[in-house]
Each structure stands twice: as C-alpha cells, then as structure tokens.
Amino acid sequence: MILDCHVHINNYSDETKDATANTFEELQNTMRRNRIDAAMILTSYKVNPGRPSTKQVVRLTENLNHIYVVAGISYLNFHLDYLVELRDYLKDRTVRGLKLYPGYEPFYPNDEILHPVYELAEEFDVPVMIHTGDTYSPTGKIKYSHPIHVDDVAVDFPNVKFIICHLGNPWTRDTMEVVYKNENVYTDVSGLVLGNFTDRFEVFMRKQLQEMILYGVNPNHVLYGTDWPICTMETYLKFINELKLPLDDKKKIFWENGAKLFKLSRSDSQLNRGSMWDFLKT
Ligand SMILES: [Zn+2]
Numbered sequence: 085m086i087l088d089c090h091v092h093i094n095n096y097s098d099e100t101k102d103a104t105a106n107t108f109e110e111l112q113n114t115m116r117r118n119r120i121d122a123a124m125i126l127t128s129y130k131v132n133p134g135r136p137s138t139k140q141v142v143r144l145t146e147n148l149n150h151i152y153v154v155a156g157i158s159y160l161n162f163h164l165d166y167l168v169e170l171r172d173y174l175k176d177r178t179v180r181g182l183k184l185y186p187g188y189e190p191f192y193p194n195d196e197i198l199h200p201v202y203e204l205a206e207e208f209d210v211p212v213m214i215h216t217g218d219t220y221s222p223t224g225k226i227k228y229s230h231p232i233h234v235d236d237v238a239v240d241f242p243n244v245k246f247i248i249c250h251l252g253n254p255w256t257r258d259t260m261e262v263v264y265k266n267e268n269v270y271t272d273v274s275g276l277v278l279g280n281f282t283d284r285f286e287v288f289m290r291k292q293l294q295e296m297i298l299y300g301v302n303p304n305h306v307l308y309g310t311d312w313p314i315c316t317m318e319t320y321l322k323f324i325n326e327l328k329l330p331l332d333d334k335k336k337i338f339w340e341n342g343a344k345l346f347k348l349s350r351s352d353s354q355l356n357r358g359s360m361w362d363f364l365k366t
Pocket of ligand 1: 090092126311
C-alpha cells in the first residue's frame with residue numbers, strides 16, 4: 085500500500101487558467117499508473133483560477149474514498165471565518181490536515197495569529213504540515229522556512245502533530261534534530277526535485293536520507309510524499325525504493341506512518357492491491 089501524503093492540483097504554469105478539472109484527472113491517472121493507493125491534496129495559501137480553494141477541492145473529492153484534502157491556510161489573508169468553514173470539513177473528515185506556507189509568506193510558525201490554527205488541529209487531532217526549506221519562487225524568504233522554527237510550536241503545542249515538509253531541504257540535519265527531539269514532529273520526503281532526480285543529486289540525497297533514518301530519526305516519523313506535479317511519481321518511487329533500509333521501515337514510510345497520522349483505513353484506498361509489497365526492495 086502506498087500513500088502519497090503531498091500532492092497539489094495547482095496549475096503552476098499559468099495561474100490565470102482554471103485547470104482544476106484537468107490536473108485532478110491527471111492526478112488520478114498518474115496514481116493509477118503508478119499504483120498509488122491514496123493521496124492527500126494540499127490546497128494553496130493563494131486562491132486564484134490556477135489554485136483551487138479548499139472548498140473546490142473538497143467538492144472534487146467528496147465522492148472518492150482514496151483522495152483527501154489538507155487545507156492550506158494563508159498567514160497574510162488569515163480570517164477566523166475560514167477556520168469556521170474548516171471546522172465543518174474536519175467534522176465530516178473530508179479535510180484531514182492543515183498546511184502552512186512560511187517562506188512563501190513572511191511569517192514564523194510560532195506567530196500568535198496562528199494559535200487558533202494549532203488549537204483547531206488539536207481539537208480534531210489532525211496534523212499540521214509546514215512548508216520548510218527552499219521556496220521555488222525567488223521572492224520567497226527562506227529565513228522563515230527554516231525547520232528549526234517548527235521546534236518552537238512543537239514544544240508549545242505538545243498535543244499537535246507537525247510535519248516538516250521536504251525534509252527541510254537543504255537543512256536536513258536541522259530537521260533530523262527537530263524530529264529526533266520532539267515526539268510530535270514528523271517529516272515528509274516530498275519536493276526534493278523538479279521533474280526527475282538527476283543521478284548525482286539522487287546519490288547525494290539518498291545518502292542523507294538513509295543516514296537520517298538509520299542513525300537520526302525514528303523511521304515511524306518519516307512519510308512518503310512527492311509534491312506532484314512538481315516532480316514525477318515515477319522518479320520518487322524509484323528514489324525511495326532504492327534506499328538501503330529494512331523492508332519494515334519502507335512499509336512504514338510508504339503507508340503505515342501516514343495512514344496512522346491521517347487516520348486512513350485500508351478500505352480508504354480504492355485500488356487495494358495486496359501484492360503491492362512485491363515491488364519493494366530491501
Ligand atoms: Zn508542496
């Protein structure tokens with residue numbers, strides 16, 4: 085079983101064009117082709133024709149039992165009304181997590197304005213995903229997206245589970261410390277490349293991730309995710325599958341850790357292929 089805990093259906097190439105239906109269909113085809121059982125769609129901090137709102141994505145996914153929504157929250161356009169809307173989605177479990185975008189927007193995760201977000205996450209026991217590391221946009225300010233800032237909120241909100249997205253890349257050592265230190269912090273491996281891994285970068289990154297999992301963090305705290313459509317699902321499956329890790333750890337990373345965090349059950353996956361593990365390498 086494979087859960088991709090980090091995909092988007094934004095039309096990055098032209099934000100003025102509504103491509104929601106197309107990218108959503110392409111997502112489902114790509115999942116089918118790669119035998120991905122379930123996925124979490126993360127909505128953006130911006131809403132425009134190329135970046136559908138949480139409400140739109142909830143509508144798209146409401147009849148599917150293998151694709152769920154993680155609701156993006158804007159710091160710059162933060163309104164408590166939006167949290168009221170999210171409360172309903174959290175209640176009926178169409179939304180399974182919340183996402184913040186420091187770096188893309190200028191704020192630190194511990195900003196007091198956001199405390200109601202963490203309180204909401206605690207109430208419904210859903211994880212808060214936090215963008216960390218590089219921003220694809222040169223206008224992002226990366227001092228805000230350093231993974232060290234997740235430590236602050238993890239300590240202040242010990243009952244909330246946090247996910248450091250993208251391994252904090254390039255600050256993977258710092259991510260290792262924050263995940264190691266805090267029982268309530270996890271990390272996802274998504275978004276390390278645009279398109280496909282190049283051979284050299286793949287070797288470099290694989291070494292870092294392997295060390296992180298073998299010597300630094302609990303493998304129960306690492307989640308599989310891609311950041312599709314920014315990179316291909318094919319390249320990611322290959323990248324993770326070729327890590328030299330015990331098979332049990334890979335199973336946890338590909339499915340179990342994420343399923344636990346987002347409270348998915350096996351029936352939540354449409355494809356349900358018992359033979360999936362044949363594909364795994366040790
Ligand atoms: Zn992303």
